[in-house]
Amino acid sequence: MIKIEIQDLHYTYPGGVEALRGISLTIKPGEQVAMVGQNGSGKTTLVKHLNGLLQPTSGSVLIGGWDTKKAAVAKLAARVGYVFQNPDEQLFSSTVGMEVAFGPHNLGYGDEKVSALVKDALALTELSDKTATNPYDLSATWRKMVALASIISMDTEIVIFDEPTTGQDALSVARIANIIAELRKRGKTVITITHDIDFCAENFERVIALSQGQVLLDGTANEVLGQENILAQTYVDPPQLTRLGKRLRLKETVRNQEEFLAALKKK
Amino acid sequence: MRERLSFYVKRESFLHHLNPLTKLTLAFGLVFAAFLSPWYWTPSFFVLFAIIPLSFIGKVQREYFGAALRLILPAAGFLFLMQSFFQPIGVKVIFKFWFLDITQESLMFAFTNASRIFVMVSSFTLFLLTTHPSELMSDLTRRGLPSQFAYVIISTIQIIPQMQAKAQTIIAAQRSRGLDTQGSFFNRIGALVPLVGPLVFGSLVEVEERAIAIEARGFTSTSIKTSLREIPDTRFDKMFRWFLILLVIAVIAARIWLS
Numbered sequence: 371m372i373k374i375e376i377q378d379l380h381y382t383y384p385g386g387v388e389a390l391r392g393i394s395l396t397i398k399p400g401e402q403v404a405m406v407g408q409n410g411s412g413k414t415t416l417v418k419h420l421n422g423l424l425q426p427t428s429g430s431v432l433i434g435g436w437d438t439k440k441a442a443v444a445k446l447a448a449r450v451g452y453v454f455q456n457p458d459e460q461l462f463s464s465t466v467g468m469e470v471a472f473g474p475h476n477l478g479y480g481d482e483k484v485s486a487l488v489k490d491a492l493a494l495t496e497l498s499d500k501t502a503t504n505p506y507d508l509s510a511t512w513r514k515m516v517a518l519a520s521i522i523s524m525d526t527e528i529v530i531f532d533e534p535t536t537g538q539d540a541l542s543v544a545r546i547a548n549i550i551a552e553l554r555k556r557g558k559t560v561i562t563i564t565h566d567i568d569f570c571a572e573n574f575e576r577v578i579a580l581s582q583g584q585v586l587l588d589g590t591a592n593e594v595l596g597q598e599n600i601l602a603q604t605y606v607d608p609p610q611l612t613r614l615g616k617r618l619r620l621k622e623t624v625r626n627q628e629e630f631l632a633a634l635k636k637k
Numbered sequence: 638m639r640e641r642l643s644f645y646v647k648r649e650s651f652l653h654h655l656n657p658l659t660k661l662t663l664a665f666g667l668v669f670a671a672f673l674s675p676w677y678w679t680p681s682f683f684v685l686f687a688i689i690p691l692s693f694i695g696k697v698q699r700e701y702f703g704a705a706l707r708l709i710l711p712a713a714g715f716l717f718l719m720q721s722f723f724q725p726i727g728v729k730v731i732f733k734f735w736f737l738d739i740t741q742e743s744l745m746f747a748f749t750n751a752s753r754i755f756v757m758v759s760s761f762t763l764f765l766l767t768t769h770p771s772e773l774m775s776d777l778t779r780r781g782l783p784s785q786f787a788y789v790i791i792s793t794i795q796i797i798p799q800m801q802a803k804a805q806t807i808i809a810a811q812r813s814r815g816l817d818t819q820g821s822f823f824n825r826i827g828a829l830v831p832l833v834g835p836l837v838f839g840s841l842v843e844v845e846e847r848a849i850a851i852e853a854r855g856f857t858s859t860s861i862k863t864s865l866r867e868i869p870d871t872r873f874d875k876m877f878r879w880f881l882i883l884l885v886i887a888v889i890a891a892r893i894w895l896s
């Protein structure tokens with residue numbers, strides 16, 4: 371069981387942009403966390419610290435006790451899987467099958483285990499019939515699925531999705547929600563960056579809002595999504611139902627239809 | 638990922654504000670003069686009294702010295718060694734090494750050649766450091782260079798930094814999937830193999846996409862195009878270019894005269 375501990379993390383890009391300004395967070399094993407915040411608030415920069423792609427300018431990041439400053443990225447990859455924001459930056463193999471096998475193969479698993487992991491990841495992402503296709507011949511929607519599969523096949527304790535639903539249709543969003551639910555069942559820690567606030571409200575228990583490189587809000591989805599005024603600072607609108615609930619002066623903050631109807635009845 | 642599209646370093650300096658054609662003439666002028674001059678000391682003279690001062694005037698001395706010390710000097714040094722050893726000219730042997738004779742003539746020859754190469758690479762490095770490629774190209778197309786030709790040049794200038802940026806992203810993707818690109822020499826070499834395919838393939842895809850993108854913006858349109866950016870061409874620029882051309886002519890004259 372692997373815990374994530376971030377201590378007063380600061381990061382400045384070589385060009386001088388101060389992207390993170392003092393972030394402290396703990397994420398428990400098996401938690402499902404959504405990360406929201408306006409463009410440029412530092413979400414991607416933060417998660418790139420979790421697998422060591424970026425190294426803190428100051429502060430520290432511990433992954434199950436491993437300091438990312440000391441552990442090699444290749445070694446951290448056994449604990450943290452990161453699906454890039456842009457699949458085109460992530461895919462490089464000539465077939466879907468090879469792409470998905472690349473990770474588990476590097477982690478040193480035997481052939482049998484690799485093919486079992488690949489099969490499972492392809493089934494979960496509904497790619498089983500596209501094993502021999504070149505990822506570049508797939509549509510953007512499916513390329514994203516390949517990117518997801520290539521990380522899921524590594525069977526890491528922590529899985530990070532950077533904006534998985536952007537540009538996806540309802541069917542594909544449902545598929546992604548399904549994948550996250552399955553990973554939750556398997557006891558994985560899932561961290562998802564998203565601008566899709568309904569997706570966030572429906573699939574995550576904990577929500578972290580970033581603004582200008584700092585944590586603006588951190589709590590359960592209901593707590594965070596209830597703070598309409600504070601969220602406005604990072605240009606996040608709570609879901610319509612939540613806002614409607616507030617207008618109707620419902621006692622609790624609601625985030626989906628069931629909660630809304632239940633609260634309405636009580637009133 | 639922020640891509641650096643060229644070697645250009647954005648600063649405010651006299652050199653940056655010169656017309657691009659003037660800087661191009663300067664670079665070629667120094668190179669021609671260094672190669673055609675009859676005197677062996679001309680290239681070194683240029684380094685000391687033109688290139689180094691210019692790097693300070695252009696406020697790019699840090700970048701220039703970085704490149705010069707790490708890249709240009711070792712390459713020129715290598716050339717110098719090879720040529721002084723293997724040039725079978727001259728009779729005045731200075732010293733012997735195994736079966737190799739080093740003569741005064743071969744030393745001179747090697748020194749001149751190495752310093753010429755040094756001038757050539759240096760002056761183009763300075764040029765690239767202080768000239769934005771698109772500024773150069775809009776200036777040259779305004780002067781009548783076919784835009785297809787400009788495109789070929791500009792994409793060549795840009796290709797190395799672009800490939801570098803692309804390689805960086807692919808390496809990041811592969812490392813985060815457990816590929817060990819650090820550590821032993823063999824690890825590093827082994828890590829290059831899965832990099833080559835996507836790098837070349839990705840670049841080809843990019844070329845096609847770019848061709849479509851610029852075509853969609855009327856690249857091959859034959860009507861007269863206007864430019865968003867005015868690139869100043871002052872009296873000083875024109876005079877300086879004439880001076881450089883005269884310098885090259887003078888050097889050629891000296892060479893003919895002395896031979």
Ligand SMILES: Nc1ncnc2c1ncn2[C@@H]1O[C@H](COP(=O)(O)OP(=O)(O)OP(=O)(O)O)[C@@H](O)[C@H]1O
Pocket residue numbers: 383384385387388389407408409410411412413414415416455638639
């Ligand atoms: N490679 C880079 N070099 C320099 N600055 C960068 C780089 N990548 C991001 N930045 C800057 O760092 C800040 C945080 O960027 P980051 O990509 O982490 O934001 P984000 O929250 O992921 O935004 P988005 O929602 O658009 O994905 C921004 O100001 C951005 O311009």
Ligand SMILES: [Mg+2]
Pocket residue numbers: 413414415455532
């Ligand atoms: Mg991002």
